[in-house]
Amino acid sequence: xxxxxxxxxxxxxxxxxxxxxxxxxxxxxxxxxxxxxxxxxxxxxxxxxxxxxxxxxxxxxxxxxxxxxxxxxxxxxxxxxxxxxxxxxxxxxxxxxxxxxxxxxxxxxxxxxxxxxxxxxxxxxxxxxxxxxxxxxxxxxxxxxxxxxxxxxxxxxxxxxxxxxxxxxxxxxxxxxxxxxxxxxxxxxxxxxxxxxxxxxxxxxxxxxxxxxxxxxxxxxxxxxxxxxxxxxxxxxxxxxxxxxxxxxxxxxxxxxxxxxxxxxxxxxxxxxxxxxxxxxxxxxxxxxxxxxxxxxxxxxxxxxxxxxxxxxxxxxxxxxxxxxxxxxxxxxxxxxxxxxxxxxxxx
Amino acid sequence: xxxxxxxxxxxxxxxxxxxxxxxxxxxxxxxxxxxxxxxxxxxxxxxxxxxxxxxxxxxxxxxxxxxxxxxxxxxxxxxxxxxxxxxxxxxxxxxxxxxxxxxxxxxxxxxxxxxxxxxxxxxxxxxxxxxxxxxxxxxxxxxxxxxxxxxxxxxxxxxxxxxxxxxxxxxxxxxxxxxxxxxxxxxxxxxxxxxxxxxxxxxxxxxxxxxxxxxxxxxxxxxxxxxxxxxxxxxxxxxxxxxxxxxxxxxxxxxxxxxxxxxxxxxxxxxxxxxxxxxxxxxxxxxxxxxxxxxxxxxxxxxxxxxxxxxxxxxxxxxxxxxxxxxxxxxxxxxxxxxxxxxxxxxxxxxxxxxxxxxxxxxxxxxxxxxxxxxxxxxxxxxxxxxxxxxxxxxxxxxxxxxxxxxxxxxxxxxxxxxxxxxxxxxxxxxxxxxxxxxxxxxxxxxxxxxxxxxxxxxxxxxxxxxxxxxxxxxxxxxxxxxxxxxxxxxxxxxxxxxxxxxxxxxxxxxxxxxxxxxxxx
Ligand SMILES: Nc1ncnc2c1ncn2[C@@H]1O[C@H](COP(=O)(O)OP(=O)(O)OP(=O)(O)O)[C@@H](O)[C@H]1O
Ligand SMILES: [Mg+2]
Numbered sequence: 001x002x003x004x005x006x007x008x009x010x011x012x013x014x015x016x017x018x019x020x021x022x023x024x025x026x027x028x029x030x031x032x033x034x035x036x037x038x039x040x041x042x043x044x045x046x047x048x049x050x051x052x053x054x055x056x057x058x059x060x061x062x063x064x065x066x067x068x069x070x071x072x073x074x075x076x077x078x079x080x081x082x083x084x085x086x087x088x089x090x091x092x093x094x095x096x097x098x099x100x101x102x103x104x105x106x107x108x109x110x111x112x113x114x115x116x117x118x119x120x121x122x123x124x125x126x127x128x129x130x131x132x133x134x135x136x137x138x139x140x141x142x143x144x145x146x147x148x149x150x151x152x153x154x155x156x157x158x159x160x161x162x163x164x165x166x167x168x169x170x171x172x173x174x175x176x177x178x179x180x181x182x183x184x185x186x187x188x189x190x191x192x193x194x195x196x197x198x199x200x201x202x203x204x205x206x207x208x209x210x211x212x213x214x215x216x217x218x219x220x221x222x223x224x225x226x227x228x229x230x231x232x233x234x235x236x237x238x239x240x241x242x243x244x245x246x247x248x249x250x251x252x253x254x255x256x257x258x259x260x261x262x263x264x265x266x267x268x269x270x271x272x273x274x275x276x277x278x279x280x281x282x283x284x285x286x287x288x289x290x291x292x293x294x295x296x297x298x299x300x301x302x303x304x305x306x307x308x309x310x311x312x313x314x315x316x317x318x319x320x321x322x323x324x325x326x327x328x329x330x331x332x333x334x335x336x337x338x339x340x341x342x343x344x345x346x347x348x
Numbered sequence: 349x350x351x352x353x354x355x356x357x358x359x360x361x362x363x364x365x366x367x368x369x370x371x372x373x374x375x376x377x378x379x380x381x382x383x384x385x386x387x388x389x390x391x392x393x394x395x396x397x398x399x400x401x402x403x404x405x406x407x408x409x410x411x412x413x414x415x416x417x418x419x420x421x422x423x424x425x426x427x428x429x430x431x432x433x434x435x436x437x438x439x440x441x442x443x444x445x446x447x448x449x450x451x452x453x454x455x456x457x458x459x460x461x462x463x464x465x466x467x468x469x470x471x472x473x474x475x476x477x478x479x480x481x482x483x484x485x486x487x488x489x490x491x492x493x494x495x496x497x498x499x500x501x502x503x504x505x506x507x508x509x510x511x512x513x514x515x516x517x518x519x520x521x522x523x524x525x526x527x528x529x530x531x532x533x534x535x536x537x538x539x540x541x542x543x544x545x546x547x548x549x550x551x552x553x554x555x556x557x558x559x560x561x562x563x564x565x566x567x568x569x570x571x572x573x574x575x576x577x578x579x580x581x582x583x584x585x586x587x588x589x590x591x592x593x594x595x596x597x598x599x600x601x602x603x604x605x606x607x608x609x610x611x612x613x614x615x616x617x618x619x620x621x622x623x624x625x626x627x628x629x630x631x632x633x634x635x636x637x638x639x640x641x642x643x644x645x646x647x648x649x650x651x652x653x654x655x656x657x658x659x660x661x662x663x664x665x666x667x668x669x670x671x672x673x674x675x676x677x678x679x680x681x682x683x684x685x686x687x688x689x690x691x692x693x694x695x696x697x698x699x700x701x702x703x704x705x706x707x708x709x710x711x712x713x714x715x716x717x718x719x720x721x722x723x724x725x726x727x728x729x730x731x732x733x734x735x736x737x738x739x740x741x742x743x744x745x746x747x748x749x750x751x752x753x754x755x756x757x758x759x760x761x762x763x764x765x766x767x768x769x770x771x772x773x774x775x776x777x778x779x780x781x782x783x784x785x786x787x788x789x790x791x792x793x794x795x796x797x798x799x800x801x802x803x804x805x806x807x808x809x810x811x812x813x814x815x816x817x818x819x820x821x822x823x824x825x826x827x828x829x830x831x832x833x834x835x836x837x838x839x840x841x842x843x844x845x846x847x848x849x850x851x852x853x854x855x856x857x858x859x860x861x862x863x864x865x866x867x868x869x870x
Contacts, residue, residue, distance in 0.1 A: 208716075209716045209719050209721060215699075220692070220695075220696050220697070223692070225655060225675065226685070227708055228676025
C-alpha cells in the first residue's frame, strides 16, 4: 500500500513543508506569515475573477510542463520549450490576423499553426541529435534566444510597431460565458485543449507502441537498438511532439490570454517554469496537471501578497515556490524518512 | 568459535514476498565461505543486508562478536565489510583511481584531492595482492576482469577485511577466473575472510572451505567442502538430482540456414576484428563457437544481428542476403538473439517483466492493434512464459530491475526461444544461471535443434560448448581456425586451438610438442 501512495504523498508533504519553511522565512523577514498566506488564498480563490485568472495562468503551465515531461520520459531534456512557445505564440497570432475564415476552421488552423511552429523549432535540435549526436540541451537553449529575436523581427515587419493588431474573433479561444461568470477575467477555453492534450499524451505514452518505443529509448538506447527500434527516428519524433505541445502553450497566450503578440525584451519564463512543473508532477502527464495547478495558482495568487496589510514582497513567493520544488526534487529524502518511520513501527 | 560475521535468523521481506526466511550464516576468520542457491534463492539479498543496502525485517548481525546495526554501506565499510557486486558499480567516465577513492578521497591541505598519493596507495595495494590495474586508465576502456579488480581494490582501499563476492566469475573469461582464484587465495593468506557467491560448483570445490546452501529463501545446510561433492551440492540446492551432461540424440543436419562469407568487421576503434571469416550453420545442428574473449566473437555476433556495420563480405540467412540490413529486418527474417550483456542490450530494466517479454514483438498482433498495445494479451503471454521458464518473480508487472540476475536471464531466453527463430544466436546463454536452470536451458537449445532450427552458441565455458554443440568452430584472431567434432576432441586440443595453434590430427603429438616449444620461445 505504501508503494501506491508515495507518488501522491511526497508532493503533498513537500508542499506542506515548503509552506511551513516559507512561513518561517516570511516571519524572519519581519512580515506576518498568517496574514500573508490568507492574502495568497484570497488571491487564488477570493472571488470569481481571481479564480478565472488563476485558471488562465495554469493553462499554459499545463502544456509547458507536459512538453518537458514528455521529452524527459523519452530520455531527452528539452530546455527549448520557452523558444518553441514563443514561435508558437507568433504563428498562432499570425494566422489569427491574416485570414478571414469561419471560426470552426480558423481557430483549429491557428492552434495547429502554433503546434507546427513549435514542432519545427524542436525538430532542429532533434535532427541534430539524431544525425550528429549534438547535445540537445545546448541547442535548445540557444534556439530560445533565436526564437525571441526572430519573432521580434517578424513582429516588427508585419506590425510596423511593437505590437500586432488583435486577432480575428474567429480565431479566439475566449468564451463569452466564461468571461461573464468570472467578472470579465481573461479566462478562455484553452484549459480544455490543455486537458485534452494531457489525455492524448498520456494515452500515447502508456497505451501505444509509439509510447513503448519512446520510453524504451529513454531508459536504454542499447536495448532499443537491440530490439530493432529506430532510435534516431524516435529522438526526432519525441522532440517534435514535445515542441508541438510547447507550441500549443504559445497558442494559449496568443489566442486566449492576449489575442495579440508584441515584441519582447526577455523570455516569457513559462517555458522554464515548465521544467519546474514537470518536476513537481514527477514527469507524469497527470502529475503535470497538479504541478501546473500548484505552480500557476501560487504564481498568480502571490500577486495579492504585496497588498496591505501583509505587504510581503512578491519575490518572497518565488522563494517559497523554490523551496517547494526543492522538497519535491529531494523526494527520496521523504521516502527515506517515511521508510525509516514505518520500519520502526513495524518492528515494535 | 572464532566467527568474524554472524548473521543470525535473518529475515527480509519485499512486500509480501519473503526473500530471506530465518537464514543463519556464520563466517569464520580466514575462511572462504561459499553461498550456493538457485536463481532468486535470496543470496544477493542476504549479502545486501550484510552490506547495509537493505534493512533486515528480523534477526541479528554480529561482527567479531559484537551485535551491530548496519544501517548503510558506510557503516559496513567502517566495520571492515566490503562488497564486490554482481553488477559492477563503477563510474564509467572516471579513472581507476578516481573510482577507487570515490567518497574517501585523500586531500591536500587546501582541500583539493591528492590524486598522486591515492595512486601510490593503490599501486601498493595492487602489488600486495596481485591485483594488476592501471591507476590512470578510464574505466570505460578497461576489460571486465580489470573492472572487477578495481572493485576489489575499492573495498581494500577502504580497509575491508571481510569481503563479499557476488558471482564474481560470471562475467570473466576462464583465464581471468584462474587469476581471480589466485587473488582470493592471496587475500586469505593476508588474513582476510571471504563470502563467495557462485553457481559454479567447480569453483566451490576448488577454493571454498565451507558452503551454505540456500533454497527459496531458507538456509538448507552448511557443509565442509572437503566432505561433499558437486552432485550432493546440486541436489541440495535444487531439491532434486541434476544431470550435468545433457543427453541428446545425434544431430540430423539439413540445409544451410546461416552462411557467412569473407566477413570483415571493425571494432569501435576502427580496427579489423573479424578478418575474412567464413562460417555456416545448418538446420538441425548446434554450432558452438569456442575462443578466448576478444578474438572477434562480439563483432561477429553484432554483424550478423545488424548491430554493427559489415565492411565487406556477405551474410545470408535462410537464403536471403541480410548484410547490413536493419536489426528488425534481420529479426523478422528469422533470427533470435540472446545477447552477451543482458543489462545493456537484453532488457529495459525499468520496464515490467511483461513489457520485456514482448520487446521484439510488441509491434505486431496480438500484442498491439493499429498501434495500440493490448495489455491483456501481453500479460497473458508473459504469465505463460513465466510459468514455462520458471522465472521467479512476484508478478509480470514487477520491473525487470527487481528480478535476481539469473531470472533476468531467463526472461531473455524465454522471449528469444519462444519466437522460434530459424537461427538462434545464444551468446553466453547460461551466464549467472544455477545448475538446474543451465540444464533446462541446454535442453531447450537441443529441442530447438531437434525441431529443425539452427543454433549458434558462443560461450567461454568449454564444458558448455563441448556438451551442447554438434560441431565446434574455434575462433582465433577474427577467423575460424578449425572446426572440430566435440566427440573427437578434448579440452587440451581446444585450448591449443584457442591459442592459435592449428592441430594436424594425424600428427597430434608432434604438434603438441611443437606448440609447447613455441610457447616457450615467445
Ligand atoms: N528490491 C526488490 N524488490 C522486490 N523483490 C526483490 C528485490 N530484490 C530482490 N527481490 C526478489 O527477491 C528474490 C531473491 O533475489 P536475489 O537477488 O537475492 O536472488 P539471488 O539468489 O541473488 O539470485 P541470482 O543467482 O539469480 O542472482 C527474487 O525473487 C527477487 O525477485
Ligand atoms: Mg544474485
